[in-house]
Amino acid sequence: MHGFIVLELEKFIMTQYGFTAWNAISKQANAAEISIDANQVYPDAMVFSLVNEAVAYTQTEPDTFLEKFGIALVPNLLKVYKAYIDPAWKTLDILEYTESTMHHTVRTNNPNVTPPVLEITRRSAKTMEIIYRSKRNIPQLGLGIIKGIAAHFGELPRLYITLTPCADEEAYRFDIELST
Numbered sequence: 001m002h003g004f005i006v007l008e009l010e011k012f013i014m015t016q017y018g019f020t021a022w023n024a025i026s027k028q029a030n031a032a033e034i035s036i037d038a039n040q041v042y043p044d045a046m047v048f049s050l051v052n053e054a055v056a057y058t059q060t061e062p063d064t065f066l067e068k069f070g071i072a073l074v075p076n077l078l079k080v081y082k083a084y085i086d087p088a089w090k091t092l093d094i095l096e097y098t099e100s101t102m103h104h105t106v107r108t109n110n111p112n113v114t115p116p117v118l119e120i121t122r123r124s125a126k127t128m129e130i131i132y133r134s135k136r137n138i139p140q141l142g143l144g145i146i147k148g149i150a151a152h153f154g155e156l157p158r159l160y161i162t163l164t165p166c167a168d169e170e171a172y173r174f175d176i177e178l179s180t
């Protein structure tokens, strides 16, 4: 996983649960000695150990932890990738162009960084569908990112999202609607 995400995870745990929590969690995950660099790529196993230890330490539901982390990720995600985001875009536009622009750029900049493949269909001005597929299987992080983007634009109270597993394969579908 991209060091940027791992650094954000460290920051999220420290701000939400404190420095002592991060020390204990990183030690349990055998990651205490690792200095995290935003430009490196870290093994997924290490990141999942950190998440699992954080879930155990904070006694949070894994889905809830991932969703909250996804929300917390957004301000810096939008800052770091600002150059690829049209200032006129709002929530549904950012979501519409995530795959073709942001995730695409992330992959092109470093082929070792592998964001999930999102199949995005803008159904109308106010509705869209996103299919998420990843061997990491953490759609709740995506749910948090979507909510965080909507919160950034003040559109969260009008955003309706359902997350459903696809019946026939290891994929998930987000149905998204922005009410007027």
Ligand code: HEM
Residues within 6 Å of the ligand: 001, 002, 003, 004, 005, 077, 078, 081, 094, 095, 098, 102, 103, 106, 112, 113, 114, 115, 116, 118, 130, 132, 134, 135, 136, 137, 138, 139, 141, 142, 143, 145, 146
């Ligand atoms: C501003 C828009 C976005 C940017 C710049 C962005 C960028 C990134 C980056 C850098 C990663 C790390 C990939 C890696 O370490 O291999 C990532 C992962 C991820 N992204 Fe995005 N992303 C954006 C929007 C979204 C949206 C809208 C979703 C909603 C489904 C999403 C879902 C995810 C998930 C779930 C991961 C975790 C890795 C996985 O599941 O395989 N992202 N993204």
